[in-house]
Every structure is written in C-alpha cells, then in structure tokens.
Amino acid sequence: MKAVVNRIIPFSSVDGPGNRTAVFFQGCNIDCKYCHNPETRGICRNCGACVDVCPTGALSYREEGGICYDGTACVQCDACIHVCPHDSSPRTQEMTPEEVYERVKRQIPFIRGISVSGGECMLQPDFLKQLFSLVRADGLTTLIDSNGTIPFWEYPGLMEVTDGVMLDIKAFDAAEHRNVTGVSNETILANAVYLAKHAKLYEVRVVVVPGLYDAERSVKEMGAFLVPYRKTHDFRIKLIAFRPMGVRKQYAGYRVPDAAYLNRLAELLRDLGFRDIMIT
Amino acid sequence: MRDISMERVEETRKNILSIIKSPSLTHEQKLTNLANQADSLMEVLDLPEGLDELLNQSIDTKCICDLAEGHAPVRPRYIVPDYAKFMKEGCSFLQLAPPTDLSEALNHLLIFYKHVPSVTNYPVYVGQLDELLEPFMDTVDEATAKKLIRMFMVHMDRTILDSFSHANIGPEATRAGRILLEVEAELEHAVPNITLKYEEGVTDDDFALEAVRCALHSAKPSFANHRMFSGELTERYVIASCYNGLPLGGGSYTLCRLVLGNIAKRASGIADFKENQLPYVLDIMARYMDARIRFEVEESGFFENHFLAKEGFIRRDRFSAMFGLVGLAECVNLLLEKEGMTGRFGHDEKANDLGVEIMDQIKAFNDHHENPYCEVTGGHFLLHAQVGLAEDENVSPGTRIPIGEEPEELIDQLMVLNRFHKYFPSGTGDIFPIDLTVHRNPEFVLDIVKGAFRKDLRYLSFYSSDSDVIRVTGYLVKRSEMEKLDAGMAVLQNTTGLGLGASKNGHILERKVR
Numbered sequence: 084m085k086a087v088v089n090r091i092i093p094f095s096s097v098d099g100p101g102n103r104t105a106v107f108f109q110g111c112n113i114d115c116k117y118c119h120n121p122e123t124r125g126i127c128r129n130c131g132a133c134v135d136v137c138p139t140g141a142l143s144y145r146e147e148g149g150i151c152y153d154g155t156a157c158v159q160c161d162a163c164i165h166v167c168p169h170d171s172s173p174r175t176q177e178m179t180p181e182e183v184y185e186r187v188k189r190q191i192p193f194i195r196g197i198s199v200s201g202g203e204c205m206l207q208p209d210f211l212k213q214l215f216s217l218v219r220a221d222g223l224t225t226l227i228d229s230n231g232t233i234p235f236w237e238y239p240g241l242m243e244v245t246d247g248v249m250l251d252i253k254a255f256d257a258a259e260h261r262n263v264t265g266v267s268n269e270t271i272l273a274n275a276v277y278l279a280k281h282a283k284l285y286e287v288r289v290v291v292v293p294g295l296y297d298a299e300r301s302v303k304e305m306g307a308f309l310v311p312y313r314k315t316h317d318f319r320i321k322l323i324a325f326r327p328m329g330v331r332k333q334y335a336g337y338r339v340p341d342a343a344y345l346n347r348l349a350e351l352l353r354d355l356g357f358r359d360i361m362i363t
Numbered sequence: 364m365r366d367i368s369m370e371r372v373e374e375t376r377k378n379i380l381s382i383i384k385s386p387s388l389t390h391e392q393k394l395t396n397l398a399n400q401a402d403s404l405m406e407v408l409d410l411p412e413g414l415d416e417l418l419n420q421s422i423d424t425k426c427i428c429d430l431a432e433g434h435a436p437v438r439p440r441y442i443v444p445d446y447a448k449f450m451k452e453g454c455s456f457l458q459l460a461p462p463t464d465l466s467e468a469l470n471h472l473l474i475f476y477k478h479v480p481s482v483t484n485y486p487v488y489v490g491q492l493d494e495l496l497e498p499f500m501d502t503v504d505e506a507t508a509k510k511l512i513r514m515f516m517v518h519m520d521r522t523i524l525d526s527f528s529h530a531n532i533g534p535e536a537t538r539a540g541r542i543l544l545e546v547e548a549e550l551e552h553a554v555p556n557i558t559l560k561y562e563e564g565v566t567d568d569d570f571a572l573e574a575v576r577c578a579l580h581s582a583k584p585s586f587a588n589h590r591m592f593s594g595e596l597t598e599r600y601v602i603a604s605c606y607n608g609l610p611l612g613g614g615s616y617t618l619c620r621l622v623l624g625n626i627a628k629r630a631s632g633i634a635d636f637k638e639n640q641l642p643y644v645l646d647i648m649a650r651y652m653d654a655r656i657r658f659e660v661e662e663s664g665f666f667e668n669h670f671l672a673k674e675g676f677i678r679r680d681r682f683s684a685m686f687g688l689v690g691l692a693e694c695v696n697l698l699l700e701k702e703g704m705t706g707r708f709g710h711d712e713k714a715n716d717l718g719v720e721i722m723d724q725i726k727a728f729n730d731h732h733e734n735p736y737c738e739v740t741g742g743h744f745l746l747h748a749q750v751g752l753a754e755d756e757n758v759s760p761g762t763r764i765p766i767g768e769e770p771e772e773l774i775d776q777l778m779v780l781n782r783f784h785k786y787f788p789s790g791t792g793d794i795f796p797i798d799l800t801v802h803r804n805p806e807f808v809l810d811i812v813k814g815a816f817r818k819d820l821r822y823l824s825f826y827s828s829d830s831d832v833i834r835v836t837g838y839l840v841k842r843s844e845m846e847k848l849d850a851g852m853a854v855l856q857n858t859t860g861l862g863l864g865a866s867k868n869g870h871i872l873e874r875k876v877r
C-alpha cells in the first residue's frame with residue numbers, strides 16, 4: 084500500500100494539542116478558493132514544466148519516465164510549485180505506511196501524537212488505518228484534519244484507531260459552501276454530527292474570508308446547529324483568519340478580517356454556550 | 364608574595380586614574396574596577412609553569428581563560444547560602460531574628476542579599492523562593508501576598524544590577540511558586556534569572572504550563588532536569604548564576620575555561636590534539652585551579668572570618684570548582700579541516716562523534732584529577748559548558764551548535780544535544796526562541812521538555828521570538844535596554860552591556876526560531 088506524501092513536519096505546534104508530527108498527503112477532492120497550499124491539491128502528471136525552472140538542478144527527468152527530485156540540491160525556492168499547471172509539486176514522495184511510521188518514530192519521546200492532513204487525507208482511509216495502528220502501538224495519539232467530504236461512518240475500522248478529527252466547515256449555507264469549495268456541505272454536516280456523537284470531534288475549523296461568504300450568518304447558524312452536541316462531547320471551534328500567503332493569484336485579493344470582526348464571531352459562539360473558542 | 368616591575372605599577376596607576384575619571388562608569392562600577400586594579404598587582408598564587416603562554420594571550424589564541432577572577436581571590440567565585448537555615452534561625456551578624464510573616468521574610472531576604480559576595484559582587488543565588496516563602500503564605504491574604512512578592516521582585520531587579528543572579532522554584536507546585544510565576548509574567552524583568560526544577564510525574568502539568576506561559580512572556584523560568592541534577596549532586600543542589608548546578612550551602616571556588624578552538628589551532632591534526640595538546644592544557648588548567656583554591660582555603664581567611672561561613676550558611680566542605688570549556692564546535696570543525704575531512708559539528712555523525720571523543724577524554728582527565736578541597740564532589744571538579752563572554756568572537760558557548768548553523772529541524776538539534784548535556788553536572792544549556800503561535804499551545808513546549816529530559820538533556824530555555832526580555836547566552840537582558848545603551852544612554856544593569864556585546868559578536872538575535 085502506498086500514498087503520495089507532500090511533506091512531513093517533525094514538530095508542529097499548530098496541528099492539534101501539544102507537539103505533533105504532521106503528515107501532509109497529496110491530492111484533494113474539492114477546490115477551495117482560499118486554499119493556502121494549492122500545491123497539495125493535484126497529483127503530478129510528469130509534464131516536466133518544473134524541471135526547466137528549477138535554479139539548482141534539483142529536478143531532472145528519470146530515465147524510466149517521471150521526475151526525479153534531489154532534496155540535497157533543493158533550496159526551497161518554490162519556483163517549481165508556482166509554475167506547476169496541475170496544482171502539484173515535484174517534491175512529493177510515494178511512501179508506505181511503514182515508511183511514514185519510521186519518519187514519525189524519530190520524534191519519540193518529544194511528540195504526543197501525529198496529525199494527518201493534506202490535500203485531503205481521507206482519500207487514503209486504508210493507509211491512515213494502517214499508519215495509525217502502527218503509531219498507536221507506541222502510545223501516540225492520532226488526529227485527522229479533514230474537509231469532511233468523505234463519510235467517516237463508512238470507515239469504522241479507521242475510527243477505532245483515531246482519537247479525533249479536526250473538521251472544516253467552510254460555510255453553513257449549502258449554496259455558499261458550493262461557491263467557496265465547488266461542492267455541497269451535506270456530508271460534512273452529517274460528519275460533524277456523527278463525529279460529535281461518537282466523541283471524535285476534536286475541533287471545528289472555520290476560515291473567515293470577508294467578501295467570499297457571510298461568515299457572521301454562517302457562524303451563527305453553524306453554532307445553533309452544533310450546540311446540542313456539546314452535551315455528549317466538548318469540542319473546540321477555531322476561527323481562522325484568511326491570509327493571502329500561498330493562495331493562488333486569482334484568489335489572493337480577499338481582505339484579511341480584523342481582530343474586532345473575529346472577536347465578534349467568537350462572541351456569537353460564546354453566547355450560544357461554546358467555551359473553547361480559538362482565534363488564529 | 365613575588366615582586367613586580369615598576370613598569371607594571373606605573374601602568375596600573377594610569378589605569379586607576381582613567382577609571383576615576385571615566386564619564387561612563389557608575390560609582391559602583393568604578394569601585395569594582397578599582398578593586399580589580401589593586402588585585403592585579405598581586406602575585407601570590409603558585410602558578411604552574413607554562414600557564415602564562417596559554418592564559419595571557421589575545422582572544423583568538425588564548426587556550427585558558429580565568430574569566431576575570433583576579434590574581435588573589437578574596438572570596439569564592441560563586442556562593443550559594445542556605446537561605447532556609449536563615450529563615451529558620453535568623454542571623455546574629457545581621458541582627459535578625461527568624462521572620463514571622465511574609466513581609467518580614469521578604470525584607471529579611473532583601474537585607475541578606477546585600478551581604479552575599481560573588482565574583483560580580485551581587486548574589487548569584489537568591490534562594491529556592493517557593494520553598495522559602497510557602498510557610499508564610501497563610502500570614503496574609505492572596506492579594507496582599509501577590510503585592511508583597513511583586514514589590515520584592517521589583518526591588519531585586521532594581522538593586523541586583525547583574526542578571527547572573529538566580530532564583531529557583533519547583534519541582535513541586537506551591538502557592539508561592541504560582542504567585543512568583545504570575546508576577547514575573549507581568550513584570551517581564553531581566554533580574555533575577557529563574558529556573559524551574561522539573562521532573563515529569565513530580566511537577567504537575569498545570570504548574571509546568573504556567574511556567575511555559577511565563578517563559579513566553581519574560582524568557583524565564585528555564586527548565587532544569589531535576590532527576591539528573593539530583594542524581595549527581597543530591598537533592599541539596601541549586602541552579603545559580605547562568606545555569607550552574609552547585610551544592611547548596613557551598614558553591615564554587617573558581618571557574619576557568621578551556622578555549623577548545625584555540626587549543627585545536629596548536630594541533631597538527633586529531634592525533635596531535637588528543638595525545639599532546641589537549642592533555643598539556645588540561646593539566647595546566649587543573650593545576651592553575653588547584654592553586655587558586657589553595658589560596659582561597661588556606662590563605663585568604665574567607666572561610667574563617669566571613670559571617671556566612673561562621674554561622675554555617677555556607678560550609679567550606681560544600682564547595683567544589685567548575686572546570687569549564689567553550690568552543691567544542693569550532694574545535695571539531697577545525698580538526699576535521701586540518702585532516703582534510705569534510706563535516707560540520709552538529710550536522711555530521713563523524714563530527715559529532717569526534718566531539719563525543721573529546722568530551723570523553725576531558726571527562727576521563729577530570730575523573731582522575733584530585734583536589735583535596737572538593738570533597739563534596741568526590742574530590743573532583745565539575746565539568747561546565749561555559750556560556751561565553753561578550754567579547755568572544757567565533758567561540759560557541761560550551762558544546763552548542765553555532766548560531767546560524769542550527770539544524771533545520773529542532774528534532775535533529777535535540778538529538779545532537781542529547782549526546783553532550785550529560786557531561787556537565789555544573790551546567791550546560793540550550794536556548795530556543797519560539798514562534799508566536801506557540802502562545803496558544805504551551806503544551807508544545809512542555810512536550811519538548813518532557814521528551815528532552817527523558818533523553819537526558821539537562822537544561823532548556825525558551826523565549827518568544829517577539830518578547831522584550833531575551834536570553835543572551837545564559838543571562839537575560841531587555842532588548843529595549845540594549846537599544847538605549849547602543850544609543851549612548853546609561854542603563855541600570857551591568858549585563859545589558861554584555862548583552863549588547865554578545866548581540867554584536869555572538870549573533871544572539873539570529874538564533875533559529877522554533
């Protein structure tokens with residue numbers, strides 16, 4: 084079993100509680116306008132456009148076809164991902180769960196767990212199940228960061244080895260959600276309910292992008308929808324300010340929300356009874 | 364006492380006059396410098412042959428450095444009084460009965476600090492503050508306690524004009540400890556330095572997290588591996604000055620340091636370094652330290668006459684000495700270069716292995732060298748990874764990886780450090796500026812501390828990449844004060860000047876942010 088891994092961050096302070104190793108998988112099934120790492124979206128088609136722009140010769144053609152990446156020559160200039168016509172990156176790596184596990188193991192005992200993200204990591208549920216079983220045997224916890232378009236309830240085996248999910252709700256209104264991401268949010272909301280009921284909802288994430296959708300209305304409605312499930316299990320709501328860094332040119336023009344607006348959204352949630360609200 | 368030349372006397376007289384007339388020194392600094400000039404005329408130590416050629420050299424050739432301890436030590440370098448004894452019994456020399464409530468306890472301590480000598484003339488250790496104050500916490504309400512402790516900390520910051528001064532807390536959580544952390548997070552002071560003695564399972568997580576939050580505001584406390592220190596020095600140890608592990612109720616007679624990079628310059632290659640140059644310098648430095656210690660114990664009269672010793676707040680047989688070193692990184696890199704080999708300390712297995720071999724050799728030497736007055740540490744000195752001086756250029760503190768060359772990933776840096784921290788019971792440490800986002804996830808830092816201490820790292824410091832108080836090499840300074848000094852304004856604390864020097868020569872503002 085193999086999956087394409089975009090990168091592995093040994094110590095991450097922003098992908099769940101404590102210190103965690105974060106694994107980013109390549110490939111995504113939706114198209115969020117504000118995606119801040121668009122180079123994780125597509126799978127490389129070996130077109131070769133990146134080879135010519137690499138200033139250090141880190142990229143070359145393989146004899147047997149495909150692109151060869153030499154990490155020791157790379158200077159992380161990102162020219163390759165900017166030129167890639169397929170929202171991909173030549174710096175990815177095909178790995179087995181065992182290989183990813185080896186890269187996680189080095190960080191023990193400095194980490195308390197791992198978080199998997201993407202792209203959309205739920206496109207590889209079997210891989211995740213295998214990886215999670217390995218790291219759990221070492222006492223590590225496992226978190227999934229997902230766009231929620233794939234029904235978690237269809238993977239009970241994976242859920243058994245998953246400690247929690249960080250779920251994006253990119254807009255509460257179905258039409259607005261479609262505008263932001265290209266798809267409806269029906270499954271996502273059903274996932275939220277399913278995960279909350281099974282005490283697997285660690286965090287709900289909302290990216291606030293003024294001008295793209297009505298965040299105030301969305302947060303209010305989402306809050307009302309989710310609040311009953313706090314009874315079974317308390318979860319955090321994270322309000323994330325849009326930042327243009329990394330965003331594709333055609334979408335980078337949105338405004339960054341100010342602190343007062345974000346605080347107002349948090350206040351709305353607090354009024355509904357949510358306690359663990361984080362603004363970043 | 365040996366004679367000296369009239370030339371040297373004349374030169375000293377000139378120095379004295381220029382100190383007296385100096386426009387930039389405060390009165391206290393003048394007195395300290397005048398005393399140093401007087402001391403420099405003395406020749407009373409039995410110096411080992413060959414020392415002069417290793418010691419009295421320019422900064423880029425000297426192999427031994429005695430860190431401005433002078434020619435005739437009038438007191439041990441670092442003094443660590445047993446303040447708990449003072450709290451319990453009072454002090455007859457200072458005419459103080461034991462304190463009965465929190466105000467008295469704090470006032471007593473402030474008085475006592477003014478009578479604790481050291482190489483800086485300020486106390487390098489101000490006590491295990493949580494333990495000292497906890498018994499008095501019931502004598503006032505919480506708000507009053509906080510106010511009093513706050514005033515106490517302000518008093519220290521404004522009167523102990525040197526951040527080589529250290530308070531300890533932990534490993535157990537206490538009310539007094541929590542208030543100290545709260546107050547320090549608000550005050551963002553440079554003085555005193557604070558260390559939390561931390562042990563997983565003994566120190567509550569929520570107390571340790573309070574400490575992390577405080578560190579992200581004020582660059583302290585640092586975290587000391589309590590399990591390791593108490594295993595080596597027993598529970599009666601303290602962290603003093605920068606990060607020096609020392610016996611409580613004693614201290615360190617002296618601290619000299621090997622400048623390993625400069626010793627490597629004398630060597631033709633690795634074999635010559637290990638077989639000839641290093642053993643030669645080790646032997647001379649050890650005998651130099653023996654001579655200093657002998658004078659302090661047998662001739663200076665300090666231990667017979669000072670009230671700290673007479674009343675038992677310190678005991679002669681609780682003193683040891685610190686055998687220091689700097690520049691392992693530069694030493695290893697230069698030796699590899701001389702051998703025509705590639706590899707950099709901190710990055711290549713070969714280079715790190717050579718570093719370990721050198722440390723093993725230094726440790727073996729120290730384990731065999733006996734000093735009759737270091738009973739408390741088995742008759743041997745304690746190895747110490749010295750943090751450097753403001754004027755050091757191209758000399759990395761102790762066994763640190765040079766700033767600017769830190770491995771890309773923190774995990775790789777930690778896995779190098781864990782090979783070196785174990786050698787230094789009298790202190791070593793590493794410093795990590797931490798990204799702002801961690802303010803929301805202090806558990807991130809605590810996880811690293813827990814992992815590091817399981818892996819036998821000894822001492823870690825963190826500060827937030829944007830905070831005003833920052834850690835220079837071991838001590839703290841305020842960025843804002845350095846800026847004032849750089850602009851030619853007078854500032855209160857002596858260490859601000861050292862910090863400014865280190866930020867220019869030692870690139871401390873360019874550490875890799877984690």
Ligand code: SF4
Nearest residue numbers: 137157158160161163
């Ligand atoms: S980031 Fe891409 S383009 Fe830049 S050096 Fe690395 S491989 Fe080459």
Ligand code: SF4
Nearest residue numbers: 127128130131133167
């Ligand atoms: S990474 Fe992109 S540009 Fe490079 S070969 Fe693959 S698809 Fe083409």
